[in-house]
Amino acid sequence: MPTIGAVRQVALSAGRDLDRTLAFWRDVLGLAVHARYDPPGIAFLLAGDVRLFFSDGVPAGTVYLDMAGLDDFYATAKAAGVPFTAPPALVHHDREGQFGTAGEEEWMAFLKDPGGNTVGLVERKPAEAG
Secondary structure (H helix, E strand, O other): OOOOOOOOEEEEEOOOOHHHHHHHHHHOOOOOEEEEEOOOOEEEEEEOOEEEEEEOOOOOOEEEEEOOOHHHHHHHHHHOOOOEEEEEEEEEEEOOOOOOOOOEEEEEEEEEOOOOOEEEEEEEEEOOOO
């Protein structure tokens, strides 16, 4: 049985306009282009140690990114006209610590990039009293 390590790369759709999709990832999410090749019209961004590969002809996908300060980011981005498909919401109370520290809550917000990819923004927070 092979030993699998960390995720190395995720392929996402660039849609028909690579420049527009890359501008979204740079201007909205703060990720710079790591490498670009024209032709054939492909680009790579880095999200931590994971390469995000963008190309036309790749089906749209979904990627989840850890983010600190999700509520503040949402308010600022929404005011700037970024179209979210779902605002920050509690999606899981991790009582047993299955996905992180026991007792934390996992919050997510969702938006789409110009290539049609869904971006899930994830923040782990201490559980709210109540």
